[in-house]
Amino acid sequence: MSVLDAKIPEGPIKEKWTNHKNNINVVNPANKRLIDVIVVGTGLAGGSAAASLAEMGYSVKAFAYQDSPRRAHSIAAQGGINAAKNYQNDGDSIYRLFYDTVKGGDYRSREANVYRLAEVSGNIIDQCVAQGVPFAREYGGLLDNRSFGGVLVSRTFYAKGQTGQQLLLGAYSAMNRQIGKGKIQMFSRHEMLDVVKVDGKARGIIARDLVTGKIERHSAHAVVIASGGYGNVFFLSTNAMGSNVTAAWKIHKKGAYFANPCYTQIHPTCIPRSGDHQSKLTLMSESLRNDGRIWVPNNLDDVKAIREGKLTPTAIPEESRDYYLERRYPAFGNLVPRDVASRAAKERCDAGFGVNGTGEAVYLDFKSAIQRYGKEKALVTGNHNPTDTEVLEYGEEVIKAKYGNLFQMYEKIVDQNPYKTPMMIYPAVHYTMGGIWVDYNLMTSIPGCYAAGEANFSEHGANRLGASALMQGLADGYFVLPYTIGDYLADEIRTGPIPTDTPEFDAAEKEVSDTLNKLINIKGTKSVDHFHKRLGKVMWNNVGMARNESGLKEAIKTIREIREEFWKDVRVPGTTQGLNTELEKAGRVADFLELGELFALDALDRNESCGGHFREESVELDGEQKGEAKRDDKNYKYVAAWEWTGDAGKSKLHKEKLEFNDIELKQRSYK
Amino acid sequence: MSTNKDMNLILKIWRQKDQKSSGKMVDYKVNGISPDSSFLEMMDVLNEGLISKGEEPVEFDHDCREGICGMCSLYINGEAHGPDRAVTTCQLHMRKFKDGETVTIEPWRAKAFPVLKDLKVDRSSFDRIQQAGGFISVNTSGNTQDANATPISKYNADKAMDAATCIGCGACVATCKNASAMLFVGAKVTQYSLLPQGQVERKERVLNMVKQMDLEGFGNCTNTGACEVECPKGISLENIAIMNREYLKASITKED
Ligand SMILES: Cc1cc2nc3c(=O)[nH]c(=O)nc-3n(C[C@H](O)[C@H](O)[C@H](O)COP(=O)(O)OP(=O)(O)OC[C@H]3O[C@@H](n4cnc5c(N)ncnc54)[C@H](O)[C@@H]3O)c2cc1C
Ligand code: SF4
Ligand code: FES
Numbered sequence: 001m002s003v004l005d006a007k008i009p010e011g012p013i014k015e016k017w018t019n020h021k022n023n024i025n026v027v028n029p030a031n032k033r034l035i036d037v038i039v040v041g042t043g044l045a046g047g048s049a050a051a052s053l054a055e056m057g058y059s060v061k062a063f064a065y066q067d068s069p070r071r072a073h074s075i076a077a078q079g080g081i082n083a084a085k086n087y088q089n090d091g092d093s094i095y096r097l098f099y100d101t102v103k104g105g106d107y108r109s110r111e112a113n114v115y116r117l118a119e120v121s122g123n124i125i126d127q128c129v130a131q132g133v134p135f136a137r138e139y140g141g142l143l144d145n146r147s148f149g150g151v152l153v154s155r156t157f158y159a160k161g162q163t164g165q166q167l168l169l170g171a172y173s174a175m176n177r178q179i180g181k182g183k184i185q186m187f188s189r190h191e192m193l194d195v196v197k198v199d200g201k202a203r204g205i206i207a208r209d210l211v212t213g214k215i216e217r218h219s220a221h222a223v224v225i226a227s228g229g230y231g232n233v234f235f236l237s238t239n240a241m242g243s244n245v246t247a248a249w250k251i252h253k254k255g256a257y258f259a260n261p262c263y264t265q266i267h268p269t270c271i272p273r274s275g276d277h278q279s280k281l282t283l284m285s286e287s288l289r290n291d292g293r294i295w296v297p298n299n300l301d302d303v304k305a306i307r308e309g310k311l312t313p314t315a316i317p318e319e320s321r322d323y324y325l326e327r328r329y330p331a332f333g334n335l336v337p338r339d340v341a342s343r344a345a346k347e348r349c350d351a352g353f354g355v356n357g358t359g360e361a362v363y364l365d366f367k368s369a370i371q372r373y374g375k376e377k378a379l380v381t382g383n384h385n386p387t388d389t390e391v392l393e394y395g396e397e398v399i400k401a402k403y404g405n406l407f408q409m410y411e412k413i414v415d416q417n418p419y420k421t422p423m424m425i426y427p428a429v430h431y432t433m434g435g436i437w438v439d440y441n442l443m444t445s446i447p448g449c450y451a452a453g454e455a456n457f458s459e460h461g462a463n464r465l466g467a468s469a470l471m472q473g474l475a476d477g478y479f480v481l482p483y484t485i486g487d488y489l490a491d492e493i494r495t496g497p498i499p500t501d502t503p504e505f506d507a508a509e510k511e512v513s514d515t516l517n518k519l520i521n522i523k524g525t526k527s528v529d530h531f532h533k534r535l536g537k538v539m540w541n542n543v544g545m546a547r548n549e550s551g552l553k554e555a556i557k558t559i560r561e562i563r564e565e566f567w568k569d570v571r572v573p574g575t576t577q578g579l580n581t582e583l584e585k586a587g588r589v590a591d592f593l594e595l596g597e598l599f600a601l602d603a604l605d606r607n608e609s610c611g612g613h614f615r616e617e618s619v620e621l622d623g624e625q626k627g628e629a630k631r632d633d634k635n636y637k638y639v640a641a642w643e644w645t646g647d648a649g650k651s652k653l654h655k656e657k658l659e660f661n662d663i664e665l666k667q668r669s670y671k
Numbered sequence: 672m673s674t675n676k677d678m679n680l681i682l683k684i685w686r687q688k689d690q691k692s693s694g695k696m697v698d699y700k701v702n703g704i705s706p707d708s709s710f711l712e713m714m715d716v717l718n719e720g721l722i723s724k725g726e727e728p729v730e731f732d733h734d735c736r737e738g739i740c741g742m743c744s745l746y747i748n749g750e751a752h753g754p755d756r757a758v759t760t761c762q763l764h765m766r767k768f769k770d771g772e773t774v775t776i777e778p779w780r781a782k783a784f785p786v787l788k789d790l791k792v793d794r795s796s797f798d799r800i801q802q803a804g805g806f807i808s809v810n811t812s813g814n815t816q817d818a819n820a821t822p823i824s825k826y827n828a829d830k831a832m833d834a835a836t837c838i839g840c841g842a843c844v845a846t847c848k849n850a851s852a853m854l855f856v857g858a859k860v861t862q863y864s865l866l867p868q869g870q871v872e873r874k875e876r877v878l879n880m881v882k883q884m885d886l887e888g889f890g891n892c893t894n895t896g897a898c899e900v901e902c903p904k905g906i907s908l909e910n911i912a913i914m915n916r917e918y919l920k921a922s923i924t925k926e927d
Contacts, residue, residue, distance in 0.1 A: 140822065165739055280736045
């Protein structure tokens, strides 16, 4: 047997989860009180897990680096959350959601996990409504849905453009109830800096109080890592400034395998970079592609004139525009999946057609939609002969009702009115499908250590569908982990409280303190951001939207060089005592500098194009699909799970073979 | 890339070593700021400069940098979140300032928000108010009733959503001369009072949250309306009126 046992239950796919739940061990309520669980992260995954575990009776300690659990980056999700409720009676079902997710992930996820996700999706919506989450409703008072990310049914629930915020506030309120009861102890402004293993099992963590600088020991019978995604390895991404890989990376270095690190989602509709001062990128919800048409000028003279400010996009006639998605993918047009839309934008910009100063922007134009909606609304309002101005006014009203807050956000950032002139967009790093390897129970390869939400590698394969991350985070935290963890904890009822004055805790604490002191004492010449930006540039240029062997090898070499220089020449001001943001950043960048290398190594190993991972060597050579991504099921139908061996570049690859019994493998085609 | 539109500014910034120390305003200069950069990106430039000179950078809170997490919290030229309307500090852009301008930057100031260092304050009092009653008591059982079993009028759902958009930033408190938290608490009370799920605990909730608010040392509301003006999410004063009504009703009719 391979070292990777996914522990997928026996039986038909539809019965696996129910049977498994019926067969796993449960801890009796009196004993749960005696069991401590640490949850690192209070986003959708960690927040929901902490609340549910506390409700069940476990003693929970939750950690977040922000000043309140409510500020985890889940708060920023705009678009919505999927669930197979079939409220719209458009033929949706658990199977269809399962199918769409596996296909969308380009057949690189585990069937059994995805099926379970689809199965519990409906419960999530019930739970959130019961908590008082104010989802959008129709006039009849029932829940509204929208279609999202190019799927054929309307299964996305939303709360204006702030779905993540409302779901997180729901989980936060459930946490608050348990904090009030003393069942959750909340440690805000705390960063987990290592996991502590005793006899091979996860038994606690070392955390730093970010206000006092004090290093603390916390013990538990199990540790859950729900620390979010690692997109910030690219420096610029839609993640929060503090989003990091540290918690995940520390457990990786203590024995948890890291799976598919190279699977990254680059989102096509983000506000372009405006200059070198840029610190992060802002997403414009994907829903905009339902109504916006994407184009660039079809001749370079117009591009030049635009960049010089001598021409405005609205002055360019239809015949001089290239609606390249509609041209290349007539069947799906502007609604092709994210990875396809992103690469197509890059292709046009690389060819010189980018429409802003940095050369990295394409237009997203609402003119046609405004016209179409305007005419419709005029008729509905009883105005059968509207003037052009009236049509525009009506149309803008409709667009405003749909996307008002997004348009306002765009205007604040770019200082242009998107009702009057096309938006500019460019792809940006948005989500990481890769993460800590977990089995069906969400346990990592360290016994007693679990991973949930974006931090694990699980259900999205090589590409995630829109509105499915929120679903996965809450599925993991509300409905999966609280049950599966019982199977492990049932054997812990006699363990008793875990002491922290042991050699294992001593050693882990010393390691953490030594690293912090080392960072402070380098007293080099360059700031942490300097190194982070350089790493980001290598990642974006060589390990970004399109990858090839020589570029990846060069990236590996350069990242190693940057890392060496970092440890010789970084300047971290202040001391390890008290609040020191630069020290926090330094620790995170140190981990990114190791992850970056493994990321490139993984991309190098996977000489196929699948989902968000595009290898220039692996494209269709002829036929209708010429130049499009080519998946290689014969050689790469596996999860790449990497084992740490002391040096990122020498990590050991373990392959978990994927089997597809309930879905037939097909090449994706959006032509 | 520097252009002739770039700006030079003088900054007057509150520096305070830690919670126990007393602080003071310190002057800094920043040059070559792009009008397209955000206020916090300007602060990044300042800090990079300080680090390269071997000085300690200015500590300030921020995370999402897109106006939703509620972490950023600067009091700029005498206004919470600065001169622009309906934005958080992180969404404020430098084009709102003039070349050569002097900009004053202070932390939120309120008894219930003690300064931790420089411009970072402790807002855990907000969390404790929520822990006192800002929830609906429902367990995660997996057999909660179907989400569509109880229709909710679109009007009430939309109004609940408007109240629920509060990001917990604390600008309302920082801007109020009494440091009152009524807008923040009112928003949560209103959200639940509009939803059928919130009815059972309706009275207890408002009483407990208000009690905790007072315990934390927030001031009274004297209806100046300053909070509504500075609130980045447009939470309206109506939420305070609703809360007052809920509180009154609950105090009179509370069953013991
Ligand atoms: C701008 C944006 C828009 C999105 N829109 C959508 C959408 O519409 N639909 C959808 O389905 N998905 C969307 N996503 C994806 C989705 O929001 C995320 O994948 C998901 O919310 C992640 O949740 P999480 O709980 O795993 O992590 P997070 O919410 O990121 O939470 C991470 C938690 O871990 C804590 N933490 C991290 N490191 C440490 C450490 N070392 N020590 C202590 N604590 C730590 C943090 O404090 C935080 O509490 C979007 C993502 C972004 C960035
Ligand atoms: S009411 Fe407005 S100002 Fe006050 S905390 Fe909420 S969002 Fe911030
Ligand atoms: S940093 Fe999140 S709201 Fe400003």
